[in-house]
Amino acid sequence: MLDMNIISTMEAVEMVKSNDEIVTGLGCSEGRLFMESLHLIADQVENVSITNCLPMHKFEFMDEKYKETFFINGWFYSPAVRTLHRNGNASFIPNNLHFAATKRLDHKKPSIYIGACSAVDQHGYVSLSMGNTYERRMMEAADIVILETNKNFPRTFGDVEIHVSEVDYFIEAEYEVPELPHVEPNEKDKTIGQHIADHIKDGDNLQFGIGGIPNAVAAALYDKKDLGIHTEMLTSEIAKLAKAGVINGSKKSLHKGKIVTTFIMGNQLLYDFVNDNPSVMVLDGNYVNHPTIIAKNDNQISINTTLEIDLTGQCASESIGPIQYSGTGGQADTARGAQDAKNGKSFIALYSTAMIKNKKTGEREKRSKIVPFLTPGAVVSLQRNDVDYVVTEYGVAKLRGTNVNERVERLIAIAHPDFREDLWKQAKELSIVGGA
Structure with missing residues (x-):
C-alpha cells in the first residue's frame, strides 16, 4: 500500500500563512483546484505572493478586490496577469527562461509549491506530466510540496518522475488538461511560414512555439524528412509532424531519436501523443534552454516572433x-x-504592419512594425547583436555579420512598400545611416 498523504483542497489552502511565497507550475502544470479556492482564505491572511508563468485560467483570487491580500509575480504574462498588473497587484520577473528557477531561488525560496501531476503508477511514481521548466527545482526548495494528482494528465518521461515519498501532500483531481485553441494560419502566416521553410533542410533540428506563424511553418514541412526537435515548448503541430513521420530525430547530434522539450501545451491530440511515449523527453528547463546545450545540436533552427x-x-x-x-x-x-550550433540559424518573424489606434482620432490606422526606433519604453527582448534572419510576408533579411547601413537596407526591403520611402528618410534624418 502506497503511503500517500491525501488531503482536501481546503486543507491544502488552509496551510497558507501570511507572507508566504507560493509557486505554481507553468501553464497546464498550475495547481488548478488550489488556485480556484485560494480566495476563500483572503480574510485570514495578508501579503501572500504567488509566482506563476503563463497561467491558463483567471482565478477568483486575481480579482481586484483581493489585491491587498494576494500579489502575482509573473515569469510570463497572460491576459489575466496583464489585468492584475494594471490593478497594481502583479509584477513581471525579467528572465531568460533557462535561468527562471535558479535566479529566482537566489532571491526567494518558496514556502509552498503547488502543481499538477499524473496518477501514481504501480511503482509509486507520478509524472510532472506537462513540464519541468522550473517545477522540480522549486519543489526541492519549497517547505511544503503539494501535487494535484490527476488520471487525465499524460505520463511523460525525463526529469519528471517523482516518487510519492518526495511529495508532502496530494489532492485528488479529475479536471481535463487545459487545451490551447488552434490558431489557423492566415495568408500572411502562410507566406512567412513558407519563407522560413525554404531555409529548413532534411535532418535539421527545430525549435518553434505556438501561433499562426509557427503553425504555418509546420504546415510547410511535410515534404521534409528526418527532422529533429529540441524546443522549450512542445506543440500540437510538432505532434502531427511526428505522427506523419517527418520528425524522427534520426540525424540529431544530441539525444538522437528523442523529442526534447521542457513543457507541453496544445490539444488532446498532443496529450495522447506524449502519453507513455518514450521518444518524448521532458527535461529540466535550465538544461533544455541553456544556450550551450542548444548549441550542441547540429543544424539547430530557432523560430521566434516579435512585436516590433x-x-x-x-x-x-x-x-x-x-x-x-x-x-x-x-x-x-x-x-x-541556435547561432552557436554547427550550421545553426535563428529566425525572427513578424508581420510588416499592424493596425494601431490613433490616440488623437480614435481610429485604427496601419503602421509599420519595422521602425526607425522602438516605441519609447519598449523592452528589448533580443538585442541586435543576437539577430540572424528576420522574416516578414515580403521576404527574408539576413542580418548576420552586417553593418548598420546594410541592416537598414535589408530591413526596409522587407517592410511594407507603403512605408519604405519614409523609413529611408527617417534613417537619414536620425543619422542611423550617414549622408544627406
Missing part, C-alpha cells in the same frame, strides 16, 4: 512600449544557442 523591430535589428517581443505584454521566455536562449 528597429532598423538596426533590436527586437521588442514582450512589451508594447513600456507596458509588459508577455515575456522574454526562451527567445534569447534559443536564438543564441
